[in-house]
Amino acid sequence: EICDTALNKWKSLPDSIKNDPCFNDFQRKFNENAANSEQNKQQSFKIIQYSKTIGLSLIWILITCYLLIKEEKVLKHELHTIGADSTYKLILPYESDKHTVRFWIEGYFGVGLDENTTNVCKDCLEFNFFGDYLEFVKFIDIYVAHNNNKAENASIEIFIKNSMKIDFPFKFSYDLDIENPTYSIILAGFVLIFLYGLIIWEVVHRTFASVLSSALAIACLAIVNDRPTMKEIINWIDFETIMLLFCMMIITGILTETGVFNYLAVFVYRHTKGKIWALIHSLCILTTVVSAFLDNVTTTLLISPVTITLCETMELDPVPVLMMIVIHANIGGTTTPVGDPPNVIITSNPYVVKGGVSFMTFTKFMGMGVILCVISTAFYIRVMYRNVGKLKKNCMVSQNDKLVHEWEEALKTLGSSDNEAVLKGIIQEKISQLSSSTMEPETFELKLKKMEQMYPIKDKPLLYKACAVLFFVISLFLIESVPEIQRLSLSWCALLGLLLLLIISNKDDMDIILSKVEWPTLLFFASMFIIMEIVDRLGLIKLIGDITKDLILSVPTAYQLSLAIIIILWVSGIVSAFIDSIPVTAMMVKVVVSIAQNKTLGLPLPPLIWALAFGPCLGGNGTLVGASANVICAGLAQQRGYQIRFIEFLKLGFPVMLVTLSVTTMYLVLLYL
Numbered sequence: 219e220i221c222d223t224a225l226n227k228w229k230s231l232p233d234s235i236k237n238d239p240c241f242n243d244f245q246r247k248f249n250e251n252a253a254n255s256e257q258n259k260q261q262s263f264k265i266i267q268y269s270k271t272i273g274l275s276l277i278w279i280l281i282t283c284y285l286l287i288k289e290e291k292v293l294k295h296e297l298h299t300i301g302a303d304s305t306y307k308l309i310l311p312y313e314s315d316k317h318t319v320r321f322w323i324e325g326y327f328g329v330g331l332d333e334n335t336t337n338v339c340k341d342c343l344e345f346n347f348f349g350d351y352l353e354f355v356k357f358i359d360i361y362v363a364h365n366n367n368k369a370e371n372a373s374i375e376i377f378i379k380n381s382m383k384i385d386f387p388f389k390f391s392y393d394l395d396i397e398n399p400t401y402s403i404i405l406a407g408f409v410l411i412f413l414y415g416l417i418i419w420e421v422v423h424r425t426f427a428s429v430l431s432s433a434l435a436i437a438c439l440a441i442v443n444d445r446p447t448m449k450e451i452i453n454w455i456d457f458e459t460i461m462l463l464f465c466m467m468i469i470t471g472i473l474t475e476t477g478v479f480n481y482l483a484v485f486v487y488r489h490t491k492g493k494i495w496a497l498i499h500s501l502c503i504l505t506t507v508v509s510a511f512l513d514n515v516t517t518t519l520l521i522s523p524v525t526i527t528l529c530e531t532m533e534l535d536p537v538p539v540l541m542m543i544v545i546h547a548n549i550g551g552t553t554t555p556v557g558d559p560p561n562v563i564i565t566s567n568p569y570v571v572k573g574g575v576s577f578m579t580f581t582k583f584m585g586m587g588v589i590l591c592v593i594s595t596a597f598y599i600r601v602m603y604r605n606v607g608k609l610k611k612n613c614m615v616s617q618n619d620k621l622v623h624e625w626e627e628a629l630k631t632l633g634s635s636d637n638e639a640v641l642k643g644i645i646q647e648k649i650s651q652l653s654s655s656t657m658e659p660e661t662f663e664l665k666l667k668k669m670e671q672m673y674p675i676k677d678k679p680l681l682y683k684a685c686a687v688l689f690f691v692i693s694l695f696l697i698e699s700v701p702e703i704q705r706l707s708l709s710w711c712a713l714l715g716l717l718l719l720l721i722i723s724n725k726d727d728m729d730i731i732l733s734k735v736e737w738p739t740l741l742f743f744a745s746m747f748i749i750m751e752i753v754d755r756l757g758l759i760k761l762i763g764d765i766t767k768d769l770i771l772s773v774p775t776a777y778q779l780s781l782a783i784i785i786i787l788w789v790s791g792i793v794s795a796f797i798d799s800i801p802v803t804a805m806m807v808k809v810v811v812s813i814a815q816n817k818t819l820g821l822p823l824p825p826l827i828w829a830l831a832f833g834p835c836l837g838g839n840g841t842l843v844g845a846s847a848n849v850i851c852a853g854l855a856q857q858r859g860y861q862i863r864f865i866e867f868l869k870l871g872f873p874v875m876l877v878t879l880s881v882t883t884m885y886l887v888l889l890y891l
Contacts, residue, residue, distance in 0.1 A: 224641045231628050240644050270421055277412075277430065281437040288440035290447045293322075293391040300380035300388070308376040310392055321376070321392040397442040399757050405438040406756035409749065410796065417843065418864050424843070424852075425738040428745035435752040444755070454751040455744045456800070458709045459559075459846070463515060463743065464735060465712035469688065469719060470519045471734025476681035480673035483527035487669060492532065492662045494606055498539060499596065501525055502546040506592055509550030510557050512695060513708065514847040517547045522854045531669055534609050536860050541870050542599060544851040545839045549595065549878065551847075552835035553588045554581050556695070559846075560794075560803035560834040564827060569811045573823040577700075583828050587885050591836065591878040598877050602870070625649045683722050691715035739853035743846065750798040759801055762793055763809045770813060779821050783829045783886045786810060790833030791879050795840025795872070803834050825890045832882045840875040842867040 224244075237245075300306040310319060380386045409431060416427035439445050473479065490496040501521065509517040525543050529536035551557035555565040555577055564570060565580060603609055629645045675681055694711035698704050706714075725731055753759060766789050770782045790806050810830050814823040838845025842852060842864045848871075852862040 227632060227641055230631070235625055235628050235645075238648065240648050244641075274422075274430070277434060281433050284437045284440040285445070288443065288445045290445050291393070291395070291443065292447060293393055295389050295391045297387065297389055300378055300386045302383050302385055303381065305377055305379045308378070308390060310376070310394070319392055319394050320396050321390065323378075324389040393444075395443045397444075402438075402442050402756040403758050403761055405441060406753045406758035409435045409438055409753065410758075413749065414796065420863070423738070424849075424864075425742045425745070428742050428749065432745040432748040432752075435749050438756065439752055442756070451748060455747045458707055459515075459747075460740055460743060461709035462513075462712050463740060463846075463850070465709070465716040466516050466519050467735045468716055468731060469684070469691070469712070470523070471731075472680070472719060472723065472725070473684045473688070474523060474734075475677060476684060477673060477676035478681055478685075479523035480527050481675055482524045483531065484666070484669045484673050486524065487528060487531060488666055492665065494532065494534065494609065495600070497528060497532070498542060498599075501528075501539070502542055502596070503592070505543050505546045506550035506588070509547040510553035510588075512692060513556070514544075514547040514551035514558055514845070515850055516695075517550070518544055518847040518850050519854070521547070522851055526855070526858050526860070527673070531665070536855065536858070537862055537866065538603065538609055538870065540851055540855055540860075541862065541867055544845075544847050545595065545871060545874055546592065547847045548835055548838045548845050549588060549591050552591075552832060553584050558799075558835045558838075560799050561831055563800065563803045564807055564831055567807050567811065569814070570807070570823070570827060573814070573827075575824060575827055579824075580827075580831070583824070583889075584831060587828070587832060587882050590881050590885055594877050594881045595874055598874060602873075622649060680723055684719060687715045687719040687722075690718065736850075736853040736857065739849055742849060746798055746843070750801045753797065754801045754805070759797070759805045762789065762802075763805045766806070767809050767813065771819070775819070778819055779825065779890060780887050782813060782821055783825055783890070784883055786826055787829040787833045787883055787886070788879060790830055791837035791875065792840070794834040794837030795844040795875060799834035799838055799845065803830070806830055806833075822890075825886060828886055829882075832879075832886075836875055836878045836882065839871045839878070840868075841871065844871070 235241075298306060298308070310321075378388075412434060413427060413431035416422055416431070417424050421427070422430070436446065436451070486497060486500060490500055501524075505517060505521050508521070512520075521543055522540060525539055526536045528534075529539050548558070552561070555561045561580075565575060565577075625645060625648055629642065629649065632642050632645070691711055691714075694706065694714070695708060698706050698708070698711060719725075720731070766785055769785055770778060773781050786806065786809075790802055794802050807830060810823075810826045813819060813821055814826060838848065842848050842862065848867065852867075855862050
């Protein structure tokens with residue numbers, strides 16, 4: 219008779235021992251007990267399911283009600299022209315119940331004007347609000363609507379002065395229906411908490427979580443009387459990124475048909491002699507170098523299939539190795555202005571270009587920091603996975619001595635009581651059987667020979683065509699990264715390559731071609747673009763920027779540069795782990811430029827730019843949704859039957875983010891002491 223004490227001891231044994239056929243009686247007893255409690259578990263599961271359904275239904279009702287009640291806000295745009303060296307007055311309609319106004323001014327502020335006119339234009343717009351408020355707005359501040367001004371029982375008159383010697387046309391619009399900004403920021407925080415709650419606890423699939431959260435975000439705009447039109451929502455989606463991903467997914471899928479990724483896996487396995495850490499470090503270094511010149515999304519699409527095949531061959535769990543790969547893709551993308559979208563935003567800013575931040579200058583200063591980040595990340599990964607068994611798949615160990623060792627360790631956990639005697643006897647008998655048997659280990663040469671037989675090139679003509687197209691696309695990526703000759707975006711380069719590949723490969727079955735696209739991932743990105751734009755519109759990102767600027771200005775002059783580097787680096791890094799790095803970078807680059815333009819501070823621009831470039835790129839390693847490459851990697855893994863969970867990525871990625879941000883902080887502070 220198997221007592222409860224022995225059964226509990228059996229349950230605590232490792233799976234490789236517990237599931238051995240000699241414990242069939244224990245397994246049968248466990249199943250009998252489990253059947254008795256199954257009904258209670260099902261009841262609990264039903265309660266959880268009902269709670270989830272009710273909770274999400276309430277959110278749906280909230281979204282539906284506000285979208286039915288609130289109309290889309292369509293502002294009236296007025297076109298005006300200010301004469302040369304003259305002043306223009308605008309009077310906003312007076313409404314006694316409206317105390318706050320938000321206005322937009324769009325015009326031609328200096329880009330492409332001759333040098334003399336541009337210098338005059340920098341401070342050419344002056345706004346005078348009669349009553350209790352007076353503000354001078356510089357040209358750098360008039361890109362985005364963020365001037366919320368309060369009037370006290372008086373209409374607002376706006377004077378716009380044109381100091382140039384030419385007429386100045388502009389478009390003006392205003393909004394008197396404004397809610398309390400604090401209320402809007404709270405709603406933005408609620409949307410992010412709701413989104414990450416669904417993803418972290420895996421209440422629903424992350425794609426559905428992002429779609430539902432984007433609908434909730436639109437409803438939040440409706441709550442504050444700012445419901446966008448469908449045209450605005452469509453414009454928020456970055457179709458450049460969507461098209462790039464779409465094209466590269468199909469190109470990668472066609473390359474997979476040729477067997478080239480499996481063949482490359484054999485090549486890497488041969489040259490690393492099947493050694494686990496040599497293989498992992500080789501893949502990480504390769505990913506870092508490639509990601510410096512290609513965007514990290516494309517790099518992930520190319521390297522991930524090879525990584526999965528290698529892990530399956532070496533009986534490694536692909537999930538931690540894939541996470542290491544994508545972390546290095548984000549680190550490598552920091553190196554050059556074309557490696558990551560935030561770098562493109564930073565280096566294309568007119569003030570940054572005038573500040574002397576060229577391609578080579580950027581790469582020189584960022585490259586040394588990236589090398590330090592790669593070294594520190596390698597040390598951290600080796601420490602975290604010092605027990606290589608964590609990288610192994612959860613399967614039966616093939617080597618006889620390891621089996622014996624596991625059973626002996628299990629025997630040590632048992633006591634000498636009569637209740638455990640049956641269990642102890644079974645384990646001792648199993649150890650005797652294993653000790654008397656011999657198991658021939660599979661050698662490196664034998665495994666390599668099997669791999670070479672299993673993974674040949676399947677379609678050489680298609681491989682040659684696909685490689686030629688990939689070379690064409692990568693060449694265009696590099697050529698178009700030079701600002702002086704740029705004519706095509708990355709998405710256009712990928713689309714041209716895809717069209718060429720479909721033409722020369724005679725691929726006509728569109729159903730098969732489109733099946734290679736990871737549609738849930740594309741929908742996730744589209745929804746995230748909408749969410750982040752709304753979070754920005756609700757004022758949360760601007761609040762973060764204002765707090766950052768105020769902190770830098772609050773310290774003594776001698777410490778302002780060091781503090782500015784630290785704050786810009788860490789704020790942009792940590793925020794980018796939870797909010798998409800593109801809107802964060804777009805906001806922070808304005809903060810950095812305004813700090814550099816502040817003559818009272820007198821801070822140099824380059825160190826602030828390096829801090830801003832490192833922050834969002836390294837911060838993307840913090841969470842699964844922190845960077846586009848992370849989501850792409852998770853989608854590719856899911857296609858092959860492996861799931862990268864949010865918490866699992868957080869356990870590895872967030873500490874790596876903290877380590878690399880700390881190393882980068884020391885590097886930049888010491889560099890500019």
